[in-house]
Amino acid sequence: MGRQPCCDKLGVKKGPWTAEEDKKLINFILTNGQCCWRAVPKLAGLRRCGKSCRLRWTNYLRPDLKRGLLTESEEQLVIDLHARLGNRWSKIASRLPGRTDNEIKNHWNTHIKKKLLKMGIDPVTHEPLQKETNEEKPDPSPEPEKNNQPAAHEIITNGGSSSTTSEDQNSSTDESSNLLLDNTNIILDNVTDCDPLMMNYLLGDELAAWDDPFPISGGTGQNFENILDDTCSWLMDCQDFGVHDYSFNDVEISNVMNSLEMAVENKQ
DNA sequence: AAGTAGATCAACCGCATCTCC
């Protein structure tokens, strides 16, 4: 005897979320926190499956999300991380505060991939594309040193002047970590428009708070307070978040504001 | 102004792993 299925599929709505549904989900999670997603639709009065609710929350409604295109520094970071981690978008996203794996994946496929191809870099291997494209099947054991073009993350992060070679990508984890650190420092040097979250990431050892950015399952809201730092005046800035679109009434907004203020006070 | 093609991105699907019974 296992558990009950996540959703019975019957009567479960699909497709784009409406403002009303968003509002219900936001209200529910603000009140109850993230517990078991399977129970969320029922408790929140949504005709959605838990999976869909989780996705909607993590990819779109989460208050700690940044909106808009990735900055140049974020893009550089994505390229660098992708060179090391491959298509592990969630791992990459965990290094970019306020960004979701879906967002990064989309951005990669629509922007970065093209950019790299334009630069003559294979977005999969991060190695320079073989010029002899007439040879569909290159040497099965190509020697990267033959091509003097630097790899993608070198061009992006080091302006192509790095001494990093393709061998580094196959080196030990420690070496990779050091390289990442080096590149991160370079990025840091070049970052001029870095926002606090980005700085937090770049300067901190690990972004502990972002490992579990909104985990109210324990009911303490401890980390929720963390995201209330200067960067997350998300509800205070309702236009950006689009709260008005959800037709919160004054009382609802007031309740949320009070909660936020209390959390801020507790933190101080 | 209308039609078409390409770009974008939210959401879904299916698989892998984790967790619970």
Place this chain on the structure above:
DNA sequence: GGGAGATGCGGTTGATCTACT
């Protein structure tokens, strides 16, 4: 320890938007 559901992840789809003809 094994089976089954829950959750998370990556790939893909398709609706919508934008640019171009």
